Amino acid sequence: MILAARDIFFAYPGRPVLSGASLALAPGELVCLLGSNGAGKSTLLRIMLGLQRAARGSVMLGGKALAGHGRRQLARLIAYVPQVHVAPFPYTVLQVALMGRLPANGIFRAPAAADVDRVHRLLDNMGIAHLAGRAYTEISGGERQLTLITRALAQDARLLVMDEPLAGLDYGNQVRLLDRLESLAAQSYGVLMTTHDPNQPLTGCQRVALLNSGRITADGAAAAVLTPAAIHALYGVQVELLRGADGRGIAFRPARPDPVFNA
Amino acid sequence: MIEASSPPVPALPHVHLRWMAAPLLALAATLTALSIGRYPVPAWETLHFLLAAAGLVPMEPERYALLHNLIIEIRLPRVLAAILVGASLSVSGAAYQALFRNPLVSPGLLGVLAGASAGAALGILVEGNWLLVQASAFALGLAAVGIAVGIAHLFGGGSIIMLILGGILSGALFASLLTVVKYVADPYSQLPAIVYWLMGSLGQATTGDIGWAAAPMLAGIVLLCLMGRALDALAMGDDEARALGVPVTAVRLVTIAAATLISALTVSIAGMIGWIGLIVPHIARLLVGPGNALLLPAAASLGAAFLLFADGLARNLFTTELPIGIVTELLGIPVFLLVLRRVRRGWT
Numbered sequence: 001m002i003l004a005a006r007d008i009f010f011a012y013p014g015r016p017v018l019s020g021a022s023l024a025l026a027p028g029e030l031v032c033l034l035g036s037n038g039a040g041k042s043t044l045l046r047i048m049l050g051l052q053r054a055a056r057g058s059v060m061l062g063g064k065a066l067a068g069h070g071r072r073q074l075a076r077l078i079a080y081v082p083q084v085h086v087a088p089f090p091y092t093v094l095q096v097a098l099m100g101r102l103p104a105n106g107i108f109r110a111p112a113a114a115d116v117d118r119v120h121r122l123l124d125n126m127g128i129a130h131l132a133g134r135a136y137t138e139i140s141g142g143e144r145q146l147t148l149i150t151r152a153l154a155q156d157a158r159l160l161v162m163d164e165p166l167a168g169l170d171y172g173n174q175v176r177l178l179d180r181l182e183s184l185a186a187q188s189y190g191v192l193m194t195t196h197d198p199n200q201p202l203t204g205c206q207r208v209a210l211l212n213s214g215r216i217t218a219d220g221a222a223a224a225v226l227t228p229a230a231i232h233a234l235y236g237v238q239v240e241l242l243r244g245a246d247g248r249g250i251a252f253r254p255a256r257p258d259p260v261f262n263a
Numbered sequence: 264m265i266e267a268s269s270p271p272v273p274a275l276p277h278v279h280l281r282w283m284a285a286p287l288l289a290l291a292a293t294l295t296a297l298s299i300g301r302y303p304v305p306a307w308e309t310l311h312f313l314l315a316a317a318g319l320v321p322m323e324p325e326r327y328a329l330l331h332n333l334i335i336e337i338r339l340p341r342v343l344a345a346i347l348v349g350a351s352l353s354v355s356g357a358a359y360q361a362l363f364r365n366p367l368v369s370p371g372l373l374g375v376l377a378g379a380s381a382g383a384a385l386g387i388l389v390e391g392n393w394l395l396v397q398a399s400a401f402a403l404g405l406a407a408v409g410i411a412v413g414i415a416h417l418f419g420g421g422s423i424i425m426l427i428l429g430g431i432l433s434g435a436l437f438a439s440l441l442t443v444v445k446y447v448a449d450p451y452s453q454l455p456a457i458v459y460w461l462m463g464s465l466g467q468a469t470t471g472d473i474g475w476a477a478a479p480m481l482a483g484i485v486l487l488c489l490m491g492r493a494l495d496a497l498a499m500g501d502d503e504a505r506a507l508g509v510p511v512t513a514v515r516l517v518t519i520a521a522a523t524l525i526s527a528l529t530v531s532i533a534g535m536i537g538w539i540g541l542i543v544p545h546i547a548r549l550l551v552g553p554g555n556a557l558l559l560p561a562a563a564s565l566g567a568a569f570l571l572f573a574d575g576l577a578r579n580l581f582t583t584e585l586p587i588g589i590v591t592e593l594l595g596i597p598v599f600l601l602v603l604r605r606v607r608r609g610w611t
Contacts, residue, residue, distance in 0.1 A: 049502075071505065074508070076508070078506075087498065087499055088364045088366060088498060089360075089498055091553050102492065102508055107492045107493040107496075107509055110556065
């Protein structure tokens with residue numbers, strides 16, 4: 001089932017954000033949406049999730065307009081993984097992950113023992129089974145991110161939309177999370193994530209889309225899309241691409257005229 | 264990936280034991296409240312009488328008539344009032360704390376208590392009978408929340424922050440209205456009546472009052488308890504709740520409507536009773552955790568027990584009765600300090 005946004009326009013009062021952005025997500029792929037701060041990445045995600053109405057343009061899921069799916073039905077097809085946040089109440093990790101069963105059960109039915117078992121297995125797959133009884137407010141940012149992903153998986157949705165999943169994670173957790181997302185894509189989940197760091201998708205994503213001036217200016221294999229010229233267009237800084245022994249790009253480095261840095 | 268055997272669930276079994284505690288406490292408090300007073304009855308005899316009244320065991324007719332007068336006619340209306348008011352304020356407070364994602368919120372946030380107080384004062388000012396005072400308290404309580412919600416929707420698309428601002432404005436409006444009413448009230452008869460009324464008392468509730476208020480209050484309490492799972496999702500954020508398939512706007516409106524209805528009725532029955540709607544949810548959260556499906560019923564039970572206890576103190580501490588609003592505040596502050604250390608867990 002493919003999620004496709006076509007020709008999306010959106011503006012906040014006095015500030016156009018999206019002007020003709022198109023982006024599609026299919027099961028089995030990991031897509032990084034790259035853009036500068038304020039480029040409208042989150043807005044595009046919210047529109048693709050049906051949380052925000054576009055001024056113009058269409059969002060289709062499985063060939064049907066997004067609005068045509070009921071809210072609860074939609075929650076069983078697409079899951080949203082928000083930026084890591086702190087909840088105001090100390091729900092346990094298990095309680096947070098169990099909220100992923102809401103679309104299946106509805107708000108009035110208590111989760112059954114089978115739901116609890118399922119969520120326990122998912123927590124185990126994520127490597128955080130030992131945190132099940134811990135308060136969500138007292139675990140680390142990386143563990144919270146894994147909890148929210150577990151909740152998304154518990155929704156049974158095949159498409160996962162993630163807002164800045166790597167933000168706020170330490171380097172080790174970033175690498176581990178990207179590997180995990182890669183393996184979810186290999187299990188035929190479709191994962192769309194935003195990021196503003198070009199080095200992460202360079203090595204971690206198969207497909208990269210660039211959002212610039214309200215449009216998707218490039219969309220394709222990471223190696224083809226992520227060039228120093230594209231980065232300059234996106235962020236306005238000169239960079240050079242460092243290559244590994246096999247000739248593949250591994251990192252961008254700011255190209256500074258300053259001799260101190262180029263010595 | 265490895266499908267390991269499910270690890271033990273650390274949180275749930277305790278909860279199953281613990282969530283019985285609040286209803287049991289409420290039952291014990293009810294029995295105690297029916298027994299104590301100027302003419303104390305041993306708790307076992309109260310229980311005997313209740314069983315006899317239900318037709319389950321025999322009882323000497325003369326003793327039965329005496330106890331019937333004491334327990335059913337004198338004490339029961341007041342005990343029922345305490346149960347309904349305590350449960351209503353506590354469950355509303357717990358629901359609001361989840362809805363507004365803030366553990367420091369109380370049921371008066373959207374102005375219902377300020378509106379109802381002004382309404383009651385207005386009723387007293389126009390020399391209305393008791394029914395008019397109650398009706399006016401109820402109506403202005405609803406009006407205050409209506410204004411708050413109206414402001415939020417007209418100026419801010421109904422967002423949480425605009426709801427809170429709307430509540431502040433509406434609360435201030437009705438607080439100033441109350442001041443106006445106090446200012447023009449007769450300082451020898453009406454003003455003291457208004458002041459005493461605002462201190463709160465369960466003694467003014469009659470069987471008739473309880474009769475008409477009980478059904479909507481129970482309905483509101485049950486409705487809020489049913490919203491528990493949806494409120495958990497809302498506490499995580501609107502976008503997340505929507506993405507989990509929860510009808511956010513509907514849940515928010517139903518919660519506000521139910522909480523407003525029952526909070527306004529508490530003022531109609533018993534005047535202003537503060538603090539309970541803020542602290543009881545915290546005590547309940549210590550007992551059963553933050554999941555609202557368990558928390559809301561636990562808060563209702565604990566609120567009933569808490570107000571029965573406070574009313575017991577108000578009635579029996581001194582020879583003259585203390586206004587219950589004073590007791591809940593004096594009792595509430597130390598209790599809040601006691602639970603604060605545990606409660607703060609997870610606050611940011």
